[in-house]
Amino acid sequence: MRAWLRDTAGGLSATYWYLWTGLLINKVGGFAILFLSLYLTSQRGAGTAQAGLIVGTYGIGGLLGSLTGGVLTDRWGRRRTLLTSHFTTVAALLALAFSSDLVMIAVWCALLGVAQSMASPAFVAAIIDVTPAEKRSRAFNLQFWALNLGLAGASLLAGLLAQWSYVGLFLIDGACTLVTGILIAWKVPETLRTPSSPSRPRAGGLGTVLTDRIFLVFVGLTLLQALIYAQSNTIVPLAMHADGLSPAAYGSVVALGGALIVLGQLFVPRLIDGHRKHRVLALALLVDGVGFGVLAFADHLAWYLLAAAIWTVGSMLAAPPNAEINSELAPLALRGRYQAVFFLTFPAASFLAPSVGGAGLQYLGDAHWVVVGVLGALAAGLHLLAGRPRERRVAAIRDETSAVAEVS
Incomplete structure (x- = not known):
């Protein structure tokens, strides 16, 4: 142990x-x-x-x-x-x-x-x-675990405190x-390194981030992933209500996902270490798509619990490589700005998922979940296509960062 x-x-x-x-x-x-x-x-x-x-x-x-x-x-x-x-x-x-x-x-x-x-x-x-x-995969995996552990604790405490x-x-x-x-x-000391070399290239600003096509493709795929996963807390409860299931039933679906992450996330690095990150992300998005695709056949709680278990596994696999790629694509002098643009995907997904997903469920019915499943498969394929260019960019940034560290 x-x-x-x-x-x-x-x-x-x-x-x-x-x-x-x-x-x-x-x-x-x-x-x-x-x-x-x-x-x-x-x-x-x-x-x-x-x-x-x-x-x-x-x-x-x-x-x-x-x-x-x-x-x-x-x-x-x-x-x-x-x-x-x-x-x-x-x-x-x-x-x-x-x-x-x-x-x-x-x-x-x-x-x-x-x-x-x-x-x-x-x-x-x-x-x-x-x-x-070489240690960032574990670092971000532990971060994701802490966020979910904390959210689970907050959910439990909030209900009790609100009564008080x-x-x-x-x-x-x-x-x-x-x-x-x-x-x-x-x-916590200041961790920002400020290279003193007068020949250091100009860092740029948000414009540099917004014209970085390789990074923006990754952000776009992350937004697609966030849109798929956001169905779990925006559209799934509506679908369960339409199937005559109670709010308590939806609570059990949420609890299952949280329990799986808290109990299983720490084991994820051993599963994915040694595998290319774009392939892990492709598998994760495919699993996500399958999980939500299962809902096309769901009409009882057992189906929703099965689907939740599948899509939670997908999110667990995706968390470390997603954060690691995000960190690798950010040049040293622009890490904060790159993180800012990356984090915009989540509030954007929170707005788009209920808007688009609600219309999809209303007009497509159960076929909405087939569409979500297809989006997961599409995102998986796009990650495979984008993987090689990302790896070349990461290698170039790594060399640049090493050079800056040597002269600072």
Whole structure:
């Protein structure tokens, strides 16, 4: 058991583990946004439409925060961006806890979206900085596991705390964020390297990222993957309701997926080590497609549980190589900006999946899931085609990074 744990940890640095701990604390305590719509309707007198609009400001803030965080991560540094993000988040949560005016709540909600999203590019860029290339697969696998473990903990705690006090949700969330901020201030040094060579090429900006075709193809495939997987929390509950299944049945589907990730994610590196990342991603997308394709035949809970088990395996296989490729395609001086553009795929999928998926389910019925399955197979094929050019780009970036490290 000790040998397995040692292999899983992979000799990762102390700084990585402080960042990992901060991510876990944030996720375990990050339950305020989960119950924001209920808080608005039950405690602040908002109508359903008003609550939806206010919660939507959080998503808009998230888009802005991700881009802002990416730029600041490269200019200010990882540590300073993380500290600004966490302490601003604390202020926004405190303001939300004690605000009653719906307009001000919308303002604070948007600020919360900006502040929380700023941290994502900085967290990932810092992990890349302190983790050698050969250990990043394990590092990102552990990160994905921590995020899901924290989400599972938050889901359990939030339901209990909401019965006690909605205001308490915001205060405890803020306290957890404050603890993470203090941990970063105390234990996490600045990881951004600033090469001093006068001959270092100009880094560029967001324009460089947005004209990088190989990276944008990867981002597009990640968006397709996110759109497929987002069916699980947007369209699947609608399909289950149409089949006469209760919300509790959907809860069991969600619980199964979370349990599989918490119990099985740590074993994934041993399964995929030694295999080309684009082939692992192709297999993962194909498995995802099969999982959702099964729903074309689903009319009982057992079918939905089987489908959830399949698509969860796909997401578990995809997580490490997806994050690793993302880290490898980012040049040293633009890691924050690359992470920012990459992270835009997830709020975009959160918007597109219910919009497009809802129409698909309404007009295509069960054939909607056949389409989703075909998209998974298509994405798998595209990953295989894109794999070789990505590998050549990664090799070039690796050589450039090594050269910069030698002169700095």
